Amino acid sequence: MLVEAMTVQQAKAKCEEMPECAGFTFAGRPTAEPVTVHFKRAWILEGEGWTSYRRAARPEDSHPAHADNCFRRGAGCAREAPFFHWRSHSAILFLHGPESGDFSGGDFFFTPDWESEGAARVRVVPKAGRLVAFTAGEENIHGVEEVTNGTRCALAIWLTLDAELAEHRDELRTARSLLAAHKGT
Numbered sequence: 737m738l739v740e741a742m743t744v745q746q747a748k749a750k751c752e753e754m755p756e757c758a759g760f761t762f763a764g765r766p767t768a769e770p771v772t773v774h775f776k777r778a779w780i781l782e783g784e785g786w787t788s789y790r791r792a793a794r795p796e797d798s799h800p801a802h803a804d805n806c807f808r809r810g811a812g813c814a815r816e817a818p819f820f821h822w823r824s825h826s827a828i829l830f831l832h833g834p835e836s837g838d839f840s841g842g843d844f845f846f847t848p849d850w851e852s853e854g855a856a857r858v859r860v861v862p863k864a865g866r867l868v869a870f871t872a873g874e875e876n877i878h879g880v881e882e883v884t885n886g887t888r889c890a891l892a893i894w895l896t897l898d899a900e901l902a903e904h905r906d907e908l909r910t911a912r913s914l915l916a917a918h919k920g921t
């Protein structure tokens with residue numbers, strides 16, 4: 737896909753930057769000197785006397801890191817339309833876990849910021865009846881790691897402190913009148 741002279745270190749960085757890069761090869765043995773690097777779209781090895789580097793496949797998150805009441809803007813998070821800026825709290829109720837055999841992977845995670853490495857993540861393994869609850873802002877960037885098999889089900893619950901923006905105001909009204917009726921008894 738591309739042939740260019742550079743060091744192996746530079747080639748690794750360049751391959752990471754190109755979404756289609758599967759790896760690269762060059763003639764000869766590993767060296768710190770610049771070499772003629774052949775970047776590869778597909779991983780087909782042929783010929784002798786070449787050194788090859790294959791790019792490690794990074795698992796894709798099934799639900800990439802996000803916050804529930806703002807959207808990423810640079811290093812920060814903009815709490816404004818068109819996002820669900822009125823959300824104050826979130827809760828995820830897991831309906832099953834990997835032990836059910838319904839799916840593999842799919843750990844819920846919190847991450848300290850948008851770009852953090854996987855090692856910095858705090859994971860919650862889904863399990864039937866387990867609930868994770870948190871404030872909905874940028875202090876709780878979270879997501880779901882790759883579901884590698886099957887179908888994963890969870891119930892997401894979002895709460896707001898702004899009664900005017902609640903999606904189910906009729907439910908609020910019903911709750912209020914039930915409470916009022918209860919107080920009267």
Ligand SMILES: O=C(O)CCC(=O)C(=O)O
Binds near residue numbers: 828879880890
């Ligand atoms: O499915 C999950 O565990 C989390 C889903 C989530 O974060 C969302 O829908 O905003």
Ligand SMILES: [Fe+2]
Binds near residue numbers: 804826878
């Ligand atoms: Fe979320």
